[in-house]
Amino acid sequence: MSLLSQLDQIFVLLQHWVAGFFPTWLQPFVGTVLAVVGIVAAFPGIFAVTTVLERKGLGRIQNRLGPNRVGPFGFFQPVADGIKSLTKEDIVPFTADGLVHFLAPVVLVVAVFLGFAVLPIGRNMVLANMDAGLLFFFAIGASTELSVFMAGWSSRNKYSLLGAMRAVAQMISYEVPLLLSATVIVMMTGSLSTVKIVEAQGGFTGFLPHWYVFTPWGFAGFVLFVIAALAETNRSPFDLPEGESELVAGYFTEYSGFKFALFFLGEYLGMFSIAGFAITLFLGGWGAPFSFLGFVPSWGWFFLKLLGAIALFIWLRGTLPRLRQDQLMNFAWKFMLPMTLLNLVVAGAWRFMGEGILRWLICSAVLLAAYVLLGRVLMRHQKLGPRSYRYAE
Amino acid sequence: MKSTEEILAMIQAALPAAHVELVLNPSPSAQHSLRVAPADAFAVASFLRESVELALDYCSNVTGVDWPDKEITEKVKVTQLVDGEEKVVEETVKRIEPGCLEAVYHLYSMRRAHEAIAGPVVLRMRTVNRTDQVQLPSLTFVWRAAEFQEREIFDLFGIVFTGHPDLRRILMWDEFEDHPMRRDYVDPDDYEYEPTPHDEVLKRAEAQSKSAGVTA
Amino acid sequence: MTPLAAFLIVAALVFAIGLAIALTRRNAILVLIGIELMLNAANLNLIAFWRFGPHPELLTGMMFAIFSISVAAAEAAVGLGLVIAYHRHARTTDLDTMTRMKG
Amino acid sequence: MSTADMKVYRPPVIDIIEEGDELLEVAMGPHHPSTHGVFRMDVALDGERVIRLKPVFGYLHRNHEKIAEKASYLAAMPYTDRLDYFCSLTNNWAYALAVEKLAGLEVPERAEYIRVITAELTRIQNHASSIGFLMQEMGASGTPLMYAFRERERILDLFEELTGSRMMCNYMRFGGCRVELPTGWLAKAQTIVDGLPKFIDEIEALLTGNEILMARCQGMGILKPDLAINAGVTGPMLRATGVNYDLRKVDHYGIYDRFKFRVPLGDHGDIFDRYMIRVLEMRESVTILHQAIKDIPAGPIMDPKSKIRGFRPKPGEAYGRIEAPKGELGFYLISDGSGNPYRYRVRPPSLINLTILEDMCLGHNVADVVLIFGSVDIVLGEVDR
Amino acid sequence: MLGEGMLKGLAETAKNFAGSFVSKDRLTTVQYPEERAPVIENTRDFPFLVYDGADDASDEAKLAGLRCVACQICEKECPPKCIYIVKSTDKKPDYVGKPQIYPARFDIDISVCMSCQICVEVCPFEAIKMDTEFELSTTDRFGGLLYDREQLARSNQHYHKIHPTEAAEVDARLAEEKAKSEAKAKAAAEAAALKAAAAAAPKPVVPAAIEQKEPTA
């Protein structure tokens, strides 16, 4: 085994090595525990780094410096934040439903962590290579809604309740396009297994990889998936459930201290897992972007891509204002849903059109035309558009 | 733009029964005003707004002025019986000129704004006295702009505007009792504590928490 | 390995509880919940029989369960829609007072 | 003239809510993050639709008018800074203008130019920050606000150099200005003014074409011109409804007649128009600034008749008003010949522009209420006084 | 209209993101304790009392050099009424040598002061000026920010340091006034001398005041 491939498999080897100290019948169990520990350690670590990067990135977008006081370049800021939130008083409203109020963040974090189980982080690096892995991810993702509802309802705060209602309505609505845009990939790969999906994108033409994003339907699917993912994780411009200018902090208005931190963690982990799935489905997972870069460890690519996706999310957050609830719903049902359905059709057509430039042209043209048409109709329907102004001398 | 005298003449021509008088302003600004009897105020105000020539459709400023009771010392010659014979004696008499509260409306025209330099047309109304429940007719239905400003006058001066759709305190809290812009207002001794609606809120919360479940 | 009977008894228990909810609770939504529970119990039976049956590779039981789940979802949507529609008229979800069929 | 056929602009009447109607009563404020200070709106919601909204003021009330009536004419000047703390220089000007009318003072030409320059700079920084706040309300995570503040910072530096303070300028005096321009100030102002169009372009590139912004703003919170006039709404809010009423053009106060500038007017009276009118007004202000900085003459900056100590105008009254960035700012003064004003009244544009807040918000979403409220552009220091 | 507005916005923020690394001009924030914004000459914060004398003079010398004559105009005009003055019962000569009342007590409650500069404007004696010191936090809420004469006194050199142009003008004006009053005193003395000479020389009394006068800084 060459050094590079050893580096590629370093975590797998490490896992086997540690598990080797245990009796044979315990080894699978220990291996699983090790992998879980790895995930549970790694992603909150990324969460910590991301909070700093997000604040610094937003700062730079806004011509500020961002946090730079704690530690070198402010990178110990999450430590300070963590200590702060752990030592803060845990306030439970007087009239709150104590048990549900407590369970809500726990349920969220647990559900979100479960989603990582089927995420292939690198070659041979997936906790559970399930046959129905993608379905598992969506099933788990659906249960986060419940925790959001629990948080909002149990706080006995009107803002929380409004935020929870918004969040749940939004998550349910966007689950449909999310699922449908991922279905394209399932159609093409013929498998719900995340590992197989990544492997299907492993080849190269020349030095360009066979990522699904480089096909018309893949690109459309990717864009739609990212939009739905933003909505699903309540990120800007779909951050209505916690829109601080309207609902104070939405469903976690009444949370403080550690529970608030848990919510925060859950939100970011949800973002990572969904970004990870966007990478897995459309961006070739842990595959290298160019054939000559194959020597870099696969997990390195995965995390690099994850970082890129997070940067995109931050960039969008720094730029876009927030939508309104009914617009959000309209967007989901009137734009996202038709587009995803059309994308399914286009993907099917692609499959049966054979090789050649023609299918590229036709598929792109159909998607583009539908996009332009739909967008125009929607904008005109709402009487939106640029305006001119008159002047009085 | 017409001078105040001309406007007065127009009002008198249109509403002969209305009591309107001219109040001169001696300062260099020369913004003279019209004092209207409260009973006629609504008719006069409506006329000013609807009149095509004046079109005073914009009420810029509404405010109150407090004119407290003035003690006037005068020397009066009185015939008196002094030592059995009548004499004319000079005597100082203290007379109290009753004060009043005044509401002042500054009107402009937006529709005819660009035709000439428009000074404000000033409309004033006086209450009878300055006891607690003095009343003036509200002009909110003529100019919506007066809505909050009349509330403010009610709050700070204590003029009750009859016919105002929503006459509540606006700047001071509801439990406050005095009218701080009156000239005889005395600061309360201890302004740290004033009853607030919060006590009631607490009470309600307690009652709610006693019943097992609480409405969301 | 857990015997088939254990699954069936669990299913029977869930079914009985669902039935009890449907029959004893007054709130229309809770009655719907009870019906959902009964359906679920049936699904569990289907899957258990599929697993312990002679031909698990034929997928019959599982297919049945999957179809049943989809139908149950439709049932829940329509049922809850009805409850909400009724509530809009009569302002109640209490089955004992739901006596009118006209809006 | 019968008053029966007169059109009445009634405030919305609170409907008697039926028993069992599912209303959610929310108190937005006083410490809600989007109320621009301590302001409360008692909102009744049906789902998320607003069916009643009552603004509640007074959390910042300090009885500015009473304080000023107890102090001398001069001592009221620094308090005017604190009315609308974003635009202290225009507040100063309005008060100085009222006193000048009351006492019949003449302002030297150079002082008038200085006033115009500072007032237009104030207008630009106010409009820029108000757009930033509006976007903040819309959830743009502060980016436009930070850009606006970056530019505002430069303008505030200018103010500090001239007046000694960034926000509480206390610069204008009855019959002129307090101090002469420091050397090199005009050149510095020129460079900053030259940079402003680039900043406005940047803000426009970031926002004007943005589809989300259009969807959020167009057709929201529409105000009809009739109601706007009747409710005494002024400033960019009024002009967004299409009413051509700019006091700089109407009252010809100061020396605004000498400058060539246009008054932008909107046609819809919605949030987007208010936003665009502010942007366009900033551009017009830049042209005024260019002209003023070019033409400013030398000369004295104070009317020799005016006095700093022992200022006692003759009895009488005066109402002076200017076009402040937020609308018509008026001061009504009654003098009884003493050193204190007998009656001192501020006509706050922020408060009166809020009169029709409920009319604009009814039927909209909670999220829109926040936006509509943001588009009114108020400062609580002025509303509560 | 189909997302290009958003793309334009994204390009704008990207430009700013990159620009913040390249041009220092974009970043307007100042990293406060380490960095400081440049001092602007006209900046005003809180008032101080000017005394003529050395920078590090003793408290007595400071008080002796105070230009303030306790005329109480600033106390009257101060909008938030944060100045408290007690007049002295005795008199001492001011910088032109005229015997003047001095403040036996001069307190400014900095926590109330709103930095409006009106005290400076109304002062006929150039005795109170605005400082640029703004780091005044204390732990004592009530007493800590109530400054008395000693704390308020700053030398004329300090004034020159923070507001050079203004201070130069003030000094010129004072020098002129002083010259005028000296000339006047001289003229008066001469007139007195003449008078005395005419009245067969009784001893002149007035010049004593001039001898007593202290040198101005």
Place this chain on the structure above:
Amino acid sequence: MIPTVFGLTLPFLIIAALTIAGAVAAALLRNLVHCALSLTITFAGLALLYLNLEAQFAGFVQMLVYIGAVAILVVFAILLTRGAGMPEYRSYSSNWLLGLILAAATFAVLTWAVTRSLPATAASAAPAVTVQGIGVSLMTTYVMPLEIVAILLTVALIGAVIVAMPESKKEGQQ
């Protein structure tokens, strides 16, 4: 490997207990939202039981449909009908005793039938159920039911929307 109690594996016991507990709680709790939340526990338990039975696909579908959709729907319905938080004035029906007896009888009969009729069969070796296999059989053997279910779902969707739609038009006509 896995410890057993009374011949039942421990995971099964835990899951079954959870399922039953959730159902019992849904039957007994007074607060409707609590009922709905405990119901989700039951749903989750059932999904886990499916997994226990090696019906992976069915388990995930159960999770997706019941926890992700039905439970949320129930909760929404409770909120929309103002049932949230209000303890029921009288949460049990007037003839609750009859219902309880009926339910108990059903359980007794079912248990009796189960214990009497079934021989203790052991499960055959776990079949290799791939998603692909399910898909293939959905499209071949079960294509007719699939289509019928699809139609049913569409009809149900439209029906639910129409039923729940506010009757604004009718009011407008009046």
